[in-house]
Amino acid sequence: MQWFSSVKGGVKAFLLIFFLVLMGACQSGESEYDTSPQGNLDALWTLIDEHYCFLTYKEKELGFKWADIHSKYSAKLNPEMTRVQLFEVLCQMLSELKDGHVNISTSLDLGRNWTWKEDYPENLDTELRQQQYLGTDYHIGSGLKYTILPDNIAYVVYESFTDAIGDGNLSDMLSYLQLCNGMILDIRGNGGGELTNAERLSQRFTNEKVLVGYLCHKTGTGHDDFSEPMAEYVEPSSSIRWQKPVVLLVNRSCYSAANIFVRNMKEMPRVTVMGDQTGGGSGMPFSSELPIGWSIRFSASPSFDARMQQIEFGIEPDVPSSLDTALAAEGKDSMIEDARRLLSGF
Template identity: 20%
Template sequence: MNRKTIVYIPVVLLVLFISSCTKSIENVSRPENYYPGTFSDVFEAFWTGMNNNYIFWDIDTTDWDAMYRRYQPVFARLNINDSADVRKSVNYFRLMTQGLVDSHYNLSFGYGAVADSSIDPAYSRKMDTIHRHVFYPQYVVGYMDDGVDGIDNSTDPNEVRYAIAGTINKNILYFYCNIFELKSSYESSTNNDIKKVLDYFFAKLANPEGLKGVIIDVRGNPGGEVTDLNFLLGKMVSSPLTFGYTRYKSGNGRLDYTPWAPAVITPQAGSKGLNIPVIALADAWSVSLAELTTMAIHTMPNGKFIGETTWGANGPISSNQNYNGGQFTASDFLYAYTSSSEFKYLDNNIYEGKGFPPDIAVPFNENYLSQKRDAALEAAITDILQ
């Protein structure tokens, strides 16, 4: 995705959700990758790619056939060798995709006058109403007794991974990370401070005597690697936890789907499970795997979600080499970044494009922040200690 947030800790918004389940894509036709001869080539490749690969046609209200009838003649009149027409085409693609429910969806262009341009429908819809992105650890530290924090920029100097863990009121264990790449940092051959944060956190989980609750803070977290679900939450459960279901495209038909398969958190070695409250803190900037983490915590018998309704990008992402649906390149003119599978929560609701709602809503409060206070964190503390 081309959306990026830099607040205290630089974050590249990775929203990759890589499933452990793969299936053959043999004999499934895809838009060809070739240098475009005409805008008709580009349009046909893009329309077909969306028609075949887009995963949300069962819930999306966009009339894709109407888009063909409306825009096929429009693109046929454009000259691909005219830079003005090339720029016009981006607006037409924006109009075609502006209502898509997939909140991961992004179009990027690498051709001529529009090289490095992009379209992000979900962000465009939210940009005038969503509050600013906040780096919450700067406020949380004022509530903490002790703890440890650290960074890892060994993989990519432009992507700083940050995590902090500690206790609040001496009996609440708190954990935050700015992106879900915890397992890769922990298992990295390069020394980094994320390891010591996780060692601290896992040691507290292994010996929870005296703890009254755990808070997992994913506010502002854009998602990351699916392996972190088991790596982190698997330390908190003693038996497999089903928190939802996923399904994939099984063919080129818009509604060709595989059966729903359970999405499960698997206990990790040494996990004894927790019989104390586990609270997820999430906000409107919690995206993708941060939302799935919130949903999984909400599913725990002792789990709860406090904060704001999340972003609404729940569909897993993976390479289209593994799946019938998902990302594709249209005629070497544009690249479509889109979910490769569909996710529904345990309650059988699909929260794509809507966001997952909290058990206890705590709206964004700029006045609190100006006083160095964190309203959602205070609500979580109260809920645990009451």
């Protein structure tokens, strides 16, 4: 009977533990956000406060305090405001970050800040590029367009890193261009895409493993909770590689993966970056959402150059160059012409 009592006690203890577990299990969402305008602003502010990877850097560079942003924009809210009005206030709040990777996606609109390119000259005339340089008799290798200019310079255009390029495309292109004296790689207007495409293309311009930068991520909710930076290397391709001078043409629209590609190419031998400063966008984006159901994108993992310097606001070219509109009217792209002159001097 004593034994039975101990069993009964054990069963009771077991049930008590399960009851406690059940109580503990009743955990709800990350926080109790509400769907009011204030609730959504609180949720967005907290999301950026905890997850955004450039807060300390941007507070210093742009001169704001994220803690003050909350009260500044809360003052613009009222409980009766429409969804459109709320969207505008939240977009204004996020535009303080001046980050092209920060967006609010709604059925109303895409909230964005594109000042990194809209506030600067475009330095690109796609029609001119197409008509005067690529012409009609050019090659297309997946996302790459290429031809040989009359002065035996290879001219390659890569408009978006979302356009996949395979090793076969690259090998065929480099084989076709192998007798050229140099290469103009024109990525003006390339707003980014897949990092793997950027890495695959970079691998064709080095014969050795090259340190190109560092990458880290947030490990906690604090503004400065970051992992140890992970060194990023570009390994040489085992297939055909380019051994001659390269001019990489860039402009302010080179963003995100294109910005990372420029970072990589800056470390490659025989490569000159020419044009305007790139647009930046060195934070790898993540997605999240608000109680109202709108999708949020933000920078989560910062990339640095090989000297651990920030490249969020872009990369300076080795040789500045801009599009001369007067020459453009005569059918000449002054940046391509600058690149040709530079290559002919090697």
